[in-house]
Amino acid sequence: FDYDGPSMKTTVPGPRSQELTKQLGVIQNVGAVNFFCNYEESRGNYLVDVDGNRMLDIYTQISSIPIGYNHPALLKLMTNPNNLSTFVNRPALGILPPENFPDKLTESLISVAPSGMTRVQTMACGSCSNENAYKAMFIWYRNKERGHKTPSDEDLSSCMINQAPGCPDLSILSFMGGFHGRTLGCLATTHSKVIHKLDVPSFDWPIAPFPKLKYPLEEFTRENAQEEARCLEEVEDLIVKWRQKGMPVAGIVIEPIQAEGGDNHASPDFFKQLRKIARKHGCAFHVDEVQTGGGGTGKFWAHEHWGMDDPADIVSFSKKLLTGGYYHKDELQADKPYRIFNTWMGDPSKNLFLSEVLNVIRRENLLEEVTRSGKALLHGLYELQAQYPGILSAARGQGTFCAIDICDDATRDRILVKARDKGIKQIDRATVHLFL
Amino acid sequence: FDYDGPSMKTTVPGPRSQELTKQLGVIQNVGAVNFFCNYEESRGNYLVDVDGNRMLDIYTQISSIPIGYNHPALLKLMTNPNNLSTFVNRPALGILPPENFPDKLTESLISVAPSGMTRVQTMACGSCSNENAYKAMFIWYRNKERGHKTPSDEDLSSCMINQAPGCPDLSILSFMGGFHGRTLGCLATTHSKVIHKLDVPSFDWPIAPFPKLKYPLEEFTRENAQEEARCLEEVEDLIVKWRQKGMPVAGIVIEPIQAEGGDNHASPDFFKQLRKIARKHGCAFHVDEVQTGGGGTGKFWAHEHWGMDDPADIVSFSKKLLTGGYYHKDELQADKPYRIFNTWMGDPSKNLFLSEVLNVIRRENLLEEVTRSGKALLHGLYELQAQYPGILSAARGQGTFCAIDICDDATRDRILVKARDKGIKQIDRATVHLFL
Numbered sequence: 110f111d112y113d114g115p116s117m118k119t120t121v122p123g124p125r126s127q128e129l130t131k132q133l134g135v136i137q138n139v140g141a142v143n144f145f146c147n148y149e150e151s152r153g154n155y156l157v158d159v160d161g162n163r164m165l166d167i168y169t170q171i172s173s174i175p176i177g178y179n180h181p182a183l184l185k186l187m188t189n190p191n192n193l194s195t196f197v198n199r200p201a202l203g204i205l206p207p208e209n210f211p212d213k214l215t216e217s218l219i220s221v222a223p224s225g226m227t228r229v230q231t232m233a234c235g236s237c238s239n240e241n242a243y244k245a246m247f248i249w250y251r252n253k254e255r256g257h258k259t260p261s262d263e264d265l266s267s268c269m270i271n272q273a274p275g276c277p278d279l280s281i282l283s284f285m286g287g288f289h290g291r292t293l294g295c296l297a298t299t300h301s302k303v304i305h306k307l308d309v310p311s312f313d314w315p316i317a318p319f320p321k322l323k324y325p326l327e328e329f330t331r332e333n334a335q336e337e338a339r340c341l342e343e344v345e346d347l348i349v350k351w352r353q354k355g356m357p358v359a360g361i362v363i364e365p366i367q368a369e370g371g372d373n374h375a376s377p378d379f380f381k382q383l384r385k386i387a388r389k390h391g392c393a394f395h396v397d398e399v400q401t402g403g404g405g406t407g408k409f410w411a412h413e414h415w416g417m418d419d420p421a422d423i424v425s426f427s428k429k430l431l432t433g434g435y436y437h438k439d440e441l442q443a444d445k446p447y448r449i450f451n452t453w454m455g456d457p458s459k460n461l462f463l464s465e466v467l468n469v470i471r472r473e474n475l476l477e478e479v480t481r482s483g484k485a486l487l488h489g490l491y492e493l494q495a496q497y498p499g500i501l502s503a504a505r506g507q508g509t510f511c512a513i514d515i516c517d518d519a520t521r522d523r524i525l526v527k528a529r530d531k532g533i534k535q536i537d538r539a540t541v542h543l544f545l
Numbered sequence: 546f547d548y549d550g551p552s553m554k555t556t557v558p559g560p561r562s563q564e565l566t567k568q569l570g571v572i573q574n575v576g577a578v579n580f581f582c583n584y585e586e587s588r589g590n591y592l593v594d595v596d597g598n599r600m601l602d603i604y605t606q607i608s609s610i611p612i613g614y615n616h617p618a619l620l621k622l623m624t625n626p627n628n629l630s631t632f633v634n635r636p637a638l639g640i641l642p643p644e645n646f647p648d649k650l651t652e653s654l655i656s657v658a659p660s661g662m663t664r665v666q667t668m669a670c671g672s673c674s675n676e677n678a679y680k681a682m683f684i685w686y687r688n689k690e691r692g693h694k695t696p697s698d699e700d701l702s703s704c705m706i707n708q709a710p711g712c713p714d715l716s717i718l719s720f721m722g723g724f725h726g727r728t729l730g731c732l733a734t735t736h737s738k739v740i741h742k743l744d745v746p747s748f749d750w751p752i753a754p755f756p757k758l759k760y761p762l763e764e765f766t767r768e769n770a771q772e773e774a775r776c777l778e779e780v781e782d783l784i785v786k787w788r789q790k791g792m793p794v795a796g797i798v799i800e801p802i803q804a805e806g807g808d809n810h811a812s813p814d815f816f817k818q819l820r821k822i823a824r825k826h827g828c829a830f831h832v833d834e835v836q837t838g839g840g841g842t843g844k845f846w847a848h849e850h851w852g853m854d855d856p857a858d859i860v861s862f863s864k865k866l867l868t869g870g871y872y873h874k875d876e877l878q879a880d881k882p883y884r885i886f887n888t889w890m891g892d893p894s895k896n897l898f899l900s901e902v903l904n905v906i907r908r909e910n911l912l913e914e915v916t917r918s919g920k921a922l923l924h925g926l927y928e929l930q931a932q933y934p935g936i937l938s939a940a941r942g943q944g945t946f947c948a949i950d951i952c953d954d955a956t957r958d959r960i961l962v963k964a965r966d967k968g969i970k971q972i973d974r975a976t977v978h979l980f981l
């Protein structure tokens with residue numbers, strides 16, 4: 110069955126959620142808990158909480174639910190006895206893969222491989238995907254520097270005690286406002302909110318400005334082109350500067366749309382130029398599609414909107430893909446086994462779900478559906494900002510990956526609470542500002 | 546049904562495994578693949594490969610299979626329709642937990658909480674468990690330094706660009722031979738093999754020697770006590786030195802038995818003294834039980850063998866616990882939500898399996914069984930080393946977590962291959978030495 114709209118029974122969080130929050134509070138920090146959910150009763154776009162409130166979910170578990178709650182195709186997959194063993198026996202995929210692993214990869218991840226890439230490494234979440242992508246870039250870069258010769262004795266001995274040249278002074282260039290995860294390597298390239306970074310040691314790596322475009326785009330063509338040119342120039346300056354500092358940039362990492370940083374877009378031309386700069390300076394180009402991948406922009410990968418044959422050296426993913434991992438060009442494959450490695454290297458039970466999600470996306474033409482409803486959504490946002498010019502501005506988006514700016518924090522919080530009381534589940538305002 | 550012994554049909558890897566390795570090689574680096582498995586046919590301690598070879602598995606997917614393949618209790622859990630939704634709808638646990646989450650935590654992880662700890666944070670693998678445990682220690686340490694006052698404006702602005710004081714110069718003290726994972730933060734505390742570390746930038750953090758005990762222990766009581774005292778002294782020296790360097794030690798991380806580093810043990814007294822040193826210098830004490838936790842030593846946690854009421858500030862786990870995470874003392878909880886956070890914060894479907902694994906461990910008295918069979922195993926190793934004095938030495942172990950040294954690499958490799966041909970699946974020799 111399908112639900113036909115939100116239905117609110119209590120304020121949110123309701124009494125049962127509050128009770129459970131208290132219970133969980135004895136075990137964990139519950140400051141981030143919005144409410145408790147009844148996932149059995151949730152369906153499609155509708156999330157049901159433990160107090161019987163049914164909300165239109167435009168948050169989708171931090172953008173990680175690809176085809177809605179309890180999709181019949183996924184439930185069916187669970188009842189197939191042939192799949193049982195995949196759930197019960199999680200293998201060390203890098204050493205002892207199951208018989209169907211090559212086939213499953215081919216029909217799932219490889220079937221949606223970005224242009225120019227035929228190789229994929231599965232991981233388990235966005236953070237290990239990016240951490241290992243960075244390692245792949247460092248290994249690639251050092252092998253180039255060594256002229257692909259065997260590492261020296263000094264390389265081997267110094268790396269064991271965290272010292273150069275074995276642990277080299279290399280860097281990853283990232284962008285202000287970017288988000289790439291919260292483990293220490295990823296976090297060194299994350300610059301969206303203080304709450305993620307405060308008190309955690311980091312690396313002195315270069316951070317470039319991400320273009321701040323003015324809207325509506327057609328009115329600010331020249332200004333926006335200048336802004337993008339300024340950012341690109343800064344990227345080149347930083348690459349040169351860090352090389353001079355003795356900490357060369359091995360790779361550049363960027364999101365096609367800065368998501369956590371506030372839905373910041375740039376033009377296809379910006380990304381094309383950036384790709385060129387990376388190539389010119391011998392840096393790998395890593396496109397982080399953890400948040401944008403999976404179809405939300407109307408194409409399976411957001412970088413497809415750039416229209417390039419060779420968009421990147423590495424493309425990482427997780428969230429709506431259910432499994433983490435990264436695609437890479439052949440030369441980015443580590444030269445030896447066990448360099449990119451961990452116990453599980455992903456989880457075949459997540460690949461199983463992904464295969465089925467891809468079937469549903471194809472069968473039901475969901476990418477076209479996203480494009481169509483994304484247009485309706487963006488059109489609605491345009492109309493709203495025309496109607497409330499002092500309050501709403503900068504409506505923007507690609508597919509259903511849409512955003513609009515609200516004039517100030519207090520108004521934003523009021524709108525979020527009102528929307529929630531009408532049954533729309535968006536991010537809780539508590540997530541937006543802490544320490545600020 | 547149960548298998549009653551190994552049964553070998555081909556050499557390993559057999560023709561079907563070789564074929565699949567070729568197929569997977571088009572997509573991934575397959576240098577670490579030993580062979581492909583038929584997990585449907587595997588049972589208990591016996592792993593069946595795609596060529597029909599049945600091996601006694603003493604490797605258990607890098608020590609991550611707690612109660613054997615296709616355990617009936619786990620298969621049964623999968624057929625319960627009430628559990629379906631848990632597999633199909635993976636939530637953002639930190640924000641929107643399912644109704645049964647507090648109960649499930651209480652009956653699983655909390656029911657085996659280490660002494661002195663009532664709080665647990667779930668994660669998804671050993672790496673994110675340790676990365677976040679480190680972050681918790683850094684946050685705790687900085688809050689102490691600030692006298693628990695609000696961070697300064699300089700803290701807030703500098704952290705966004707990876708600079709001190711917001712991203713402070715703090716360190717984690719680790720031990721030579723230790724292994725704590727391979728993401729960049731974890732990797733800075735890992736010092737077991739070159740292949741893990743080469744070419745990856747790292748932090749200049751202090752590394753202490755881990756005791757190298759001489760066997761048999763009863764013959765070297767005095768030497769071993771001296772060796773442990775030397776290592777403890779070095780720990781204190783490093784703490785002082787790194788404080789003087791302006792990079793104070795926020796936490797000490799150690800495995801109760803160094804596993805990846807070659808099964809290195811130390812006495813309960815060593816750990817007791819180390820715990821005291823940590824307290825004396827205001828460093829958090831983090832016991833990494835990713836490899837040792839879950840019962841393999843005959844107690845659920847290896848640190849229980851130390852007999853302490855207050856063994857640690859943080860205990861991390863993963864592998865045989867199926868979910869990752871860490872226990873911590875109350876004061877190690879971050880002061881604000883979203884400081885220790887990520888999209889999924891674990892996976893309730895893994896908690897479900899863990900609950901059942903704990904039921905089986907209790908119902909079948911598996912810890913006693915491990916102690917009993919561990920004694921038989923160690924006794925057998927003692928006999929073997931008595932029989933082959935020039936070849937085997939230093940038999941040691943706790944529970945079934947046993948090891949023996951082989952005189953040289955070539956002999957070791959020969960023994961491993963012979964054992965494998967008789968149907969014993971141990972780590973492949975290829976994993977042991979690379980670049981060396």
Ligand code: FES
Pocket residue numbers: 233234235236237238292669670671672673674728
């Ligand atoms: S770091 Fe990705 S699952 Fe742990």
